[in-house]
Amino acid sequence: MIVVAGMLFGMSLSTTVRAEGIDSWMPNQQLQNLVLYDLNQQYKRDGKPVLANVNEITQDNIKDLKSLIYFPGTGAQDPILTEPVVGGNGSLGPTNPGNYSLEGLQYATNLETINMNENLNYQHQFFRNDITDVKPLSKLDKLQTLELSGNRITDITPVANLPKLTKLNVISNCIADFSSLDGNKFTNGLSYIGQQVVLPPVYAKDNAYKLIEPFINKLPKNARNPWTGQTLVYDQKNLAVSTGGGMGYRIDARNGSESHVQVFRISGAASVSGNDFNYNNLKAQVKPGIDVEDLWGNKAQVVQNPYTYYLIADYRMAPDSVQIPVIEYLIPYESTAISVEYVIVPVDQDGKPIAGLTPKKGSGLPGDVIEVPAYDGYETSTKKVTIPENGGNINVVYLKKSTGGDNGNTGNGGGTGTTPGLPSTPIGPANPVEPSKPEPPTTPDKPSEPETPPINPDGEIVAKKNQAVYAVNKIYLYQKPTFNEKQRLAYYTKKPRINRPMFVVTDYARSKNGALRYKVKDVNHKSATAGKTGYITANSKYVLPVYYQGKHRTITVINPKGVNLHRQKNLANKIKNYKQGTVLKVKRLETHNLTTRFVLTNGGYVTANRKLVIAGQYKFAKQVKAKGAINRYSNVNLTKKNRQYGKKTQKVFKVKRAVYSRTHDMKQRGTLRYQVAGGYITGNAKYVKVIR
Numbered sequence: 001m002i003v004v005a006g007m008l009f010g011m012s013l014s015t016t017v018r019a020e021g022i023d024s025w026m027p028n029q030q031l032q033n034l035v036l037y038d039l040n041q042q043y044k045r046d047g048k049p050v051l052a053n054v055n056e057i058t059q060d061n062i063k064d065l066k067s068l069i070y071f072p073g074t075g076a077q078d079p080i081l082t083e084p085v086v087g088g089n090g091s092l093g094p095t096n097p098g099n100y101s102l103e104g105l106q107y108a109t110n111l112e113t114i115n116m117n118e119n120l121n122y123q124h125q126f127f128r129n130d131i132t133d134v135k136p137l138s139k140l141d142k143l144q145t146l147e148l149s150g151n152r153i154t155d156i157t158p159v160a161n162l163p164k165l166t167k168l169n170v171i172s173n174c175i176a177d178f179s180s181l182d183g184n185k186f187t188n189g190l191s192y193i194g195q196q197v198v199l200p201p202v203y204a205k206d207n208a209y210k211l212i213e214p215f216i217n218k219l220p221k222n223a224r225n226p227w228t229g230q231t232l233v234y235d236q237k238n239l240a241v242s243t244g245g246g247m248g249y250r251i252d253a254r255n256g257s258e259s260h261v262q263v264f265r266i267s268g269a270a271s272v273s274g275n276d277f278n279y280n281n282l283k284a285q286v287k288p289g290i291d292v293e294d295l296w297g298n299k300a301q302v303v304q305n306p307y308t309y310y311l312i313a314d315y316r317m318a319p320d321s322v323q324i325p326v327i328e329y330l331i332p333y334e335s336t337a338i339s340v341e342y343v344i345v346p347v348d349q350d351g352k353p354i355a356g357l358t359p360k361k362g363s364g365l366p367g368d369v370i371e372v373p374a375y376d377g378y379e380t381s382t383k384k385v386t387i388p389e390n391g392g393n394i395n396v397v398y399l400k401k402s403t404g405g406d407n408g409n410t411g412n413g414g415g416t417g418t419t420p421g422l423p424s425t426p427i428g429p430a431n432p433v434e435p436s437k438p439e440p441p442t443t444p445d446k447p448s449e450p451e452t453p454p455i456n457p458d459g460e461i462v463a464k465k466n467q468a469v470y471a472v473n474k475i476y477l478y479q480k481p482t483f484n485e486k487q488r489l490a491y492y493t494k495k496p497r498i499n500r501p502m503f504v505v506t507d508y509a510r511s512k513n514g515a516l517r518y519k520v521k522d523v524n525h526k527s528a529t530a531g532k533t534g535y536i537t538a539n540s541k542y543v544l545p546v547y548y549q550g551k552h553r554t555i556t557v558i559n560p561k562g563v564n565l566h567r568q569k570n571l572a573n574k575i576k577n578y579k580q581g582t583v584l585k586v587k588r589l590e591t592h593n594l595t596t597r598f599v600l601t602n603g604g605y606v607t608a609n610r611k612l613v614i615a616g617q618y619k620f621a622k623q624v625k626a627k628g629a630i631n632r633y634s635n636v637n638l639t640k641k642n643r644q645y646g647k648k649t650q651k652v653f654k655v656k657r658a659v660y661s662r663t664h665d666m667k668q669r670g671t672l673r674y675q676v677a678g679g680y681i682t683g684n685a686k687y688v689k690v691i692r
Contacts, residue, residue, distance in 0.1 A: 022057050026104025032057065034082035035108075039065050059107040067113040068105070083123050084116050084151065090126035090251035091262045091303040092174070092330065093198030096152065098130035106136045111143050117169065118150025120253035126150070127251060128172060134158050148173070149191070156180065174198070176218065176327065183223035183232075190223055193317065195327045196249070200390065201307065203366060204282050204333040207268070211277040212513040214329060215239065215315040217485060225317055234485070237319040238326075241270035241277065242312040248296060251303065259300040263291035264310045264330050275484075276512070277313045285309055285335045307332035337365045340391030344372055346380075346398045349550055350472065351540045354378075354398060363391075372396050395540065399550040462516065462538060463505045467594045468546040469518065470500040470611065475542050477534040481509035481517040490522070490529045493669050496660045498558055498611055501527075502546060509535060518543065526664040547596040548608040551589055552615040555598060557582045559612040560657040560675070565604040569597055575604060580657045581620035584613075620658055621683075623692035624674060626651045630687055632679045637661045642679050652691070653681060 026032055032054040039057070040050040042065065051057060070084060088098020105111070114137070118129050131151035137143065138158035146159060149171040156170060160180040167188035168181075176197045183190050202209055215234070223232040246265035254260075267283035289305035310332050314325040342364065346357040353359075360373045368387045372380060378398040385394050463469045474494045479487040492501040503520035510516055516538040522529045537543060557563050557578050567573040569592050578584065585601040589608060596608040607613065629647040634640045636659055645651040653676040660670035672683030682688065 022054055022104075025059060025107070026057070028086060028101040028103065029054075030082055030084070030086055030100060031102065031104065034068065034070055035062065035065065035104075037082065038068050042066060062104075062108045063110050065108045066110055067115075068108070068111060069113065069115045070117075071115065071119065083119075084129040084131055085124050085126060086130050088124075088126070088130040088152075089303060090124065090128055090260060092128070092152075092196055092249060093305075095262070095303055095305060096128075096130075098152075099132055100130035100151075102131065102134065102136040104136065106139055109140065109142065111140050112164075113145045114143065115145070115147040116151070117147050118172070125253040127253070128152050128174075137162075145188070154197075168192075172196075172324075176329070178220040178223075179217050181220035181223070183220050190220065192220065192223070193326050194324045197327065197329050199329055199331045201332040201334050201338060202311070202390075203337050204279070204285075204335060205337075207280070207282045207284075207335070209279045209282070209311060209333060211279070211311065211313055211329075211331070213275045213482070214277065214313055215327060216275055216483075218315070218327065232317075235319075236272070236275050238316045239272045239275070239277070240314040240316050240320075240325075241272060242266055242314070246310075247312065250300075257299045257301070259298065260303055261294060261296075261298075261300040262303045262305060263289065263295065264305065264312065265289075265291070265308050266312055267309045270311070277311070279311050279333075282333065282335075283309055285333060305332075309333065339363045340366055340387065342387050342391045342394055344385065344394050344396055346373075346375060346378070347395045347540075349397060349399070349548070350544065351395065351397075357398065359393075366390070377401055397540070463518065463545045464594060465505055465507065467505050468502055468523070469505055469520070469543050470502045470546050471495075471536075471542060472500065472544055473542045475501075475536055477520075477522070477529070477532060477536055479534055481519075481535045482511040482513075483535075483537075489534045490532055490666065492529075492666045495666075495669055496672075497614070498560065499660055499663050499670055500611060501529075501666050502611070503536065503543075506533070508538075515539075524664065524666060527666050529666050544610070546610055548589065548598075548610060548615065549596065552586055552598075554617055555584050555586055555606075555613045555615055556618040557584070557612070558614050558618070560659045563606050563612050565600070565606055567604060569605050571597070571605060571607070578606070581618075581622075583617050621655045621674065621690045621692070623690070624653050624655060624681075624683075624688040625691050626653075626681075626688055628687065630681060632676065632681050634679045636663070636673050636675075636680050638673070638680060638682065653677075653688075658683065 022032060035057060036051060036054050039062070043050050070082060084100045086098055086100045088096050090096070116131060118127060120127070127150055129151050131148055132153060134148070134153055134156065135158045137146070141163050143162050144164050145167040146165060147169040149169050151173050153170060153173040153175055156175050156178065157180040159165060166186055168186050169189065169191040171191045172194040174197050175192070175195045178192055181190065219232060219234055224230060225232050246263060249262040249264065251260040251262055268279055268281035271278050286308040287306060289308045291308070292302050292304055294300040294302060310330045313329045315327045316325050340363065342362055344360040346354045346359065348354055357375050357378070362370070364370060364387050366387050369384050370387060371384055372382055375398060377400060379401050380396055380398045382396050385396060388394065471492050472494070475492050476483070476488045477490040477492070478484070479489060495501065502523050503518070504523050505518045505520055507519035508516065509519055517535045518538050520533065520536055522532040524530050557580050560580055562577045562579045564571070564577050565575045567575060569590055584606065587599045587601050590597050590599055597605045598608050598613070599605055626645060626649070630645050630651060631641050632643040632645070634642045638661070653674065656675045659673050659675055661673055662668040662670040673680045674683050674688070
């Protein structure tokens with residue numbers, strides 16, 4: 001066994017060659033040493049035996065750790081056994097290879113305090129150390145204080161909602177988006193200014209570039225100005241550009257030839273227009289960076305950048321503020337088009353990746369039109385897509401071919417799926433019924449416009465004008481196509497399928513950065529938002545056509561009132577009603593005006609409205625049993641009790657239909673209820689058990 005001796009915080013420390021055990025779940029040896037020191041300090045205070053070395057740290061005893069603090073203390077040199085620097089050089093962006101992993105701390109479930117701020121008095125004296133990822137802290141539900149200033153964290157989302165976290169300090173990191181944070185939660189302090197973020201290179205076509213709304217929806221909610229205490233609200237007056245020849249970023253707190261600096265030059269003219277940044281007359285890019293010597297006469301060592309010129313954009317705490325920015329973007333640019341990587345992802349009509357179909361990876365120039373891949377047994381109406389500016393995922397909707405079987409999601413059994421026979425029309429009935437009048441043809445507002453919807457470069461489904469769409473995730477209705485938080489007209493939460501918010505598409509528009517939007521009218525007739533008009537996203541992750549477009553072999557009725565079977569495609573001449581939970585066999589899909597119908601194997605027609613039917617077989621509760629005392633109510637929102645059943649009764653109810661509360665409230669999701677004889681009961685599995 002090899003022993004390495006040193007002085008840590010003025011105390012003797014011995015480390016050993018690590019056993020495979022701890023390295024397998026906490027690979028960062030610097031962190032192992034810090035945990036050992038802090039755990040032993042705690043054991044000494046508690047009068048418990050200390051650990052001899054890091055090999056004695058286990059996933060069990062690390063649960064004893066309540067405080068993890070890096071602070072060498074006055075007069076004590078830290079021999080780099082615990083410093084939050086692993087391979088780093090203090091610089092910003094890809095020039096810094098360092099990574100101080102926090103992996104393993106997820107097992108320290110009783111941690112209440114973590115303080116690993118930068119320290120400018122000892123060792124490297126970096127302004128930014130090497131902690132980059134806080135995901136291992138995401139389940140530390142007892143954590144109250146988290147101080148990680150002076151690191152290179154890029155995403156704060158994993159710790160945003162820790163239940164007891166009331167103090168957060170991430171000053172001087174590399175975080176571009178704070179929208180997951182709510183200042184009201186951090187009652188003991190939220191500190192987050194000084195973010196410097198080096199972004200991937202962009203293509204400056206014709207020596208110009210427009211950075212569109214880079215700081216919209218990037219600030220914390222309900223945050224306060226640390227100097228004035230005022231609530232911090234996004235204001236375009238706080239946008240600023242850098243002037244002069246560029247910026248010299250000081251990497252450490254050392255002096256003279258022992259110090260280090262990083263140079264970000266600027267070129268051309270930069271200006272702010274509304275929420276956007278404009279860069280013109282940019283110089284031709286030079287790679288790698290031309291700066292290898294200190295420009296300021298301090299004899300500092302220069303960390304060479306991969307690029308010479310950068311676009312710099314700031315969001316400051318106040319107009320003309322001389323304080324460090326809240327967020328600063330440093331963006332290198334290319335004078336010639338650069339290749340980006342993309343992935344074509346085959347998805348179903350609900351925007352979910354299709355199991356068994358491998359996404360196609362590739363690279364190309366932004367704006368290039370490429371062909372989509374072919375998959376055996378599947379087809380798509382999207383033949384070509386455009387590579388996005390920054391690459392990334394391109395979703396393309398694929399449907400199973402007609403011989404390929406059911407394309408819908410299959411539930412857990414539920415009936416044989418046999419469609420009841422279509423009764424023949426009686427000859428010469430005693431009381432003939434006058435047939436319904438056929439629906440008049442719809443005249444488009446602008447006959448000269450093509451009916452084909454605009455092309456979505458992401459390959460997503462685009463609804464036609466006057467078609468109905470519904471929200472599958474929470475969305476907002478906006479005044480204008482370029483979304484701005486101040487221009488929100490209405491909020492729609494993610495509701496159960498049968499109650500999803502519905503809209504009619506009246507037109508199309510695009511945001512300033514080219515994102516497709518629907519101009520819509522709210523047709524949720526009994527809601528407070530009914531009749532409102534505005535713009536919503538056209539992204540199929542959030543909005544889909546209400547009517548099925550693909551082929552399915554089996555559907556299940558989900559509408560609480562059931563669906564009607566008709567003899568005609570225009571849904572005239574009702575034959576019967578299929579109750580909720582009925583499984584039907586489908587022969588084909590037919591189009592009727594801007595809607596679709598399923599033709600059943602019995603020859604009849606039913607709606608293809610996704611709010612009323614779902615592809616596949618799904619089983620609905622027919623009988624439920626109370627697990628204890630239970631109340632019955634006369635309304636679905638369970639506010640008017642009409643009977644109580646005692647705990648010993650364990651009442652069995654026959655379920656008429658499954659419904660959800662808050663049907664017409666677009667801001668609240670709604671909760672499962674069962675309609676039974678005499679009223680409604682809860683559908684919560686805590687109180688009732690499905691027995692049939």
